[in-house]
Amino acid sequence: MKTEALKNNLLEKIVSLCKRRGFIFPGSELYGGLAGFWDYGPLGVELKNNIKKQWWQDMVYRRDNIVGLDAAIIMNPQVWEASGHTDSFTDPLVECKLCHKRFRADQEDKIKEHEDEHKQTVEWTEPKTFNLLTEVYLGVTEPKEKTYLRGEITQGVFVNFANVVSSTRVKLPFGIAQIGKAFRNEITPGNFTFRSREFEQMELEYFIKPDEKEAGKVFDFWKKERLAWYAGLGISQENLRFREHAADERAHYARFAEDIEYHSPFGWKEFEGIHHRGDWDLSRHKLAYQDSETGEEYVPWVIETSGGVDRAALFFLLDAYYEDGERIVLKLNPKLAPYKAAVFPLVANKPELVKKAREIYDELRKHFTVAWDDRGNIGKRYYAQDEIGTPFCITVDYQTLENESVTTRDRDTMEQGRVKIESLVDCLQKKLGH
Ligand code: GAP
Numbered sequence: 001m002k003t004e005a006l007k008n009n010l011l012e013k014i015v016s017l018c019k020r021r022g023f024i025f026p027g028s029e030l031y032g033g034l035a036g037f038w039d040y041g042p043l044g045v046e047l048k049n050n051i052k053k054q055w056w057q058d059m060v061y062r063r064d065n066i067v068g069l070d071a072a073i074i075m076n077p078q079v080w081e082a083s084g085h086t087d088s089f090t091d092p093l094v095e096c097k098l099c100h101k102r103f104r105a106d107q108e109d110k111i112k113e114h115e116d117e118h119k120q121t122v123e124w125t126e127p128k129t130f131n132l133l134t135e136v137y138l139g140v141t142e143p144k145e146k147t148y149l150r151g152e153i154t155q156g157v158f159v160n161f162a163n164v165v166s167s168t169r170v171k172l173p174f175g176i177a178q179i180g181k182a183f184r185n186e187i188t189p190g191n192f193t194f195r196s197r198e199f200e201q202m203e204l205e206y207f208i209k210p211d212e213k214e215a216g217k218v219f220d221f222w223k224k225e226r227l228a229w230y231a232g233l234g235i236s237q238e239n240l241r242f243r244e245h246a247a248d249e250r251a252h253y254a255r256f257a258e259d260i261e262y263h264s265p266f267g268w269k270e271f272e273g274i275h276h277r278g279d280w281d282l283s284r285h286k287l288a289y290q291d292s293e294t295g296e297e298y299v300p301w302v303i304e305t306s307g308g309v310d311r312a313a314l315f316f317l318l319d320a321y322y323e324d325g326e327r328i329v330l331k332l333n334p335k336l337a338p339y340k341a342a343v344f345p346l347v348a349n350k351p352e353l354v355k356k357a358r359e360i361y362d363e364l365r366k367h368f369t370v371a372w373d374d375r376g377n378i379g380k381r382y383y384a385q386d387e388i389g390t391p392f393c394i395t396v397d398y399q400t401l402e403n404e405s406v407t408t409r410d411r412d413t414m415e416q417g418r419v420k421i422e423s424l425v426d427c428l429q430k431k432l433g434h
Contacts, residue, residue, distance in 0.1 A: 006323055011265045014317050015192055017328070021388050023047065023317070024193060036189030036197030043388055044313070046338035046369060048200070051312050052179050054335055055202045058229060059177050066175040066204065067168055071156025073181060074136060077147040082284045083155050085133055085148075088252035093130035093187055097123040104187045132184040134197070149183035154304065156180075157205045158281040165289065172289060172300060173218070175206040179309065191266050193310045200309035205277075207289070207300040215276055218303045219256070223274045226305050227260050230271065230312075234333040235319050239263040240271070253280040260307075262315045271315060272307035320389060330389035331412055334432045337389040340368035341428055344381050346397040348374040357396035360406065360421060364394075367425055368432075386411055391431060394424065 002010070018024040023044035027037030040048055060068050080086050092105035098118055103110050105127040115122045133151045137144035150156065157176045164176055179202045189195045208218055223242060231237055245257040256276040261268045279299040282288070290297045320330045334340060341364060345357035354374065364370045371390060373381045378395060385393055395407040405418045408427070419427050 002322065006321075007265060009265075010318060010321060011192060014314070014321060017321070017330075017387065018044065018192075018317070023388075024313075036186055036195070038193050038196060038198075038310070043338040047316070047332075047336060048309055048313050050336045050338070051309055051316070052200075052202060054233065055179065055229075055307075056177070059175075059202075059204055063175070065170065065173065066177050066206075067164060067170060069157055069160060069164065069176050069178045070180065071153070071160060071178065073150050073183075074138070074147055075150065075155065075159065077145075079155050079159055079285075080133060080148050080151070083158070083281060084252045084284065085151055085155075086131070089133055089151050090129040090131050091187055092127040094127050095125040097125065102187055107188060110188055110190075130185075130187060132186065134183045134185050151182060151184055152306070153178050153180045153182050153201045153203055154205060154306070155281070157203070158285055158287070161207075161282060161285075161287050161289075171292065173206065173208045175204050177202075177204045179203075191264075191269075193314050194264070194266070194269065196310060199311075201306060202309055202312075203304060203306045206303045206305075208303065210279060210298060210301045215278075215301055215303060219258075219274060219276055222303055222305050223258055223260070226272055226274065226307070230260065230315075233316070233336060234331070235262070235315065239319060241268065243268070251275070253277045255280075262319075264315065264318060271311060272305060275304040275306065277302040277304055327383055327386055329386040329411060332389035332391075334391040337391055338369060339371040339385070339388065339390045340432060341392040341394055342371040342373055342381070342385045342390050344372075344378060344393065344395045345374050346378065346395055352401060353396050353398075356400055360394065360396060360424065364424065364428070368428060382409060382414075392428060394419075 021043060022041035025039045025041055026033045027039050028034045056068070060066050093102055094105045095102050096114060101114065103114065133148040135146055136149055137146055139145045157178055164170060180200065181198060182201050183198050186195055186197050189197055206218060206222065208214055227240055227242070230240060239262055241261050243259045243261050245259065250257050254275045255278045258274050259270040260272045260274070262271040278301050281302060283299050288297050289300050316332060316336060317330065320332045322329050322331060343357050343361040343364065345353040347353060361370055361372050371385065373384065382393055391411045393409040397407055400406050404421045406421060406424070407416055408419050409416045
């Protein structure tokens with residue numbers, strides 16, 4: 001359990017840890033930063049890669065009717081007209097008449113915060129619609145061709161629907177999975193990486209026969225699968241819930257939508273969206289499907305699961321953070337931890353200990369990501385690994401030289417034991433659930 005005091009400044013602690021230990025840095029920091037952009041450091045990139053690897057494993061490799069795709073980020077602008085994004089991918093925007101700062105009209109907490117800052121009555125402009133697509137200009141002749149960075153990765157799947165059907169053996173129902181960057185010109189990026197302007201999505205578009213009963217069943221299946229996925233990777237059940245979208249908050253393509261929400265330090269927030277997109281996209285792109293057995297032709301419906309990789313990284317970090325006196329520990333699931341183990345020689349000035357530790361380090365690195373540390377006392381080294389979530393520490397000590405065993409120390413229980421060097425790979429594999 002986290003104490004109330006910890007919960008109150010948890011976000012600040014995570015922001016500080018991410019910078020201090022190399023998980024996440026402010027984008028373009030050297031030049032004063034750029035709102036809504038973040039860079040992932042040596043540990044952050046491992047965490048994010050582990051999330052994506054696990055998602056791909058569980059959503060694609062484990063299932064026989066889901067295939068992958070990696071579409072281009074920039075597409076013909078007609079894609080975005082057909083998909084409805086140029087008209088409807090908007091947020092309501094208001095401007096403060098005193099200082100001309102702009103806010104999303106539906107973010108009442110941010111608006112109230114701004115009014116309090118002025119300490120006088122604030123007048124706002126009428127809300128106007130603001131399109132979130134980021135424009136890009138291509139070509140060498142003027143006027144350059146205008147198109148957009150993709151606002152959702154999804155459209156790349158739909159425009160390749162016929163290609164996937166004709167080039168593979170998929171038959172309805174089947175899914176196309178994709179992970180990739182999306183870009184939104186968010187009016188108010190904030191809460192660290194929670195709302196960024198550049199972020200990654202991991203999505204499944206699951207195609208089914210058009211049938212309301214079937215759609216309900218499939219929707220229910222995927223929302224439960226996805227919540228169980230986050231819980232299975234360590235997010236506390238009490239911090240997860242579903243929330244159905246009201247009709248007026250649904251995206252233009254959604255017939256029905258529910259969010260998986262996370263209980264963050266800034267309130268219950270969207271983690272992942274589950275959307276019943278009906279035939280919106282395929283019919284807008286004038287695509288259909290022919291049943292190879294009956295010859296029947298129809299426009300399939302789509303149930304979508306759409307999660308954010310950056311949001312997942314942030315929520316996994318927030319959920320895993322604990323303090324125990326001086327000790328800070330990230331209780332990350334070992335599958336997500338940037339390093340699976342750390343190897344230490346007991347002291348750095350005994351060449352035979354260092355040599356043995358190096359041999360173990362080199363061997364383990366053939367199988368796992370492993371950290372090396374030979375600075376300071378062992379206690380400090382344990383704490384430094386706890387803070388970045390390394391599940392297992394291995395110390396090469398004098399006994400190692402006598403009987404080929406090492407001291408092991410568990411991040412969560414802090415228990416120590418002895419393991420034979422020859423069993424270390426097996427031992428770690430068990431810990432990782434391999
Ligand atoms: N294809 C459907 C779609 O894009 P969405 O609800 O707009 O649906 C899906 O986005 C997920 O993408 C969100 O649940 C969130 O995890 C992530 N996401 C959306 N906007 C984001 C932003 N500005 N910054 C970080 N992640 C974002």
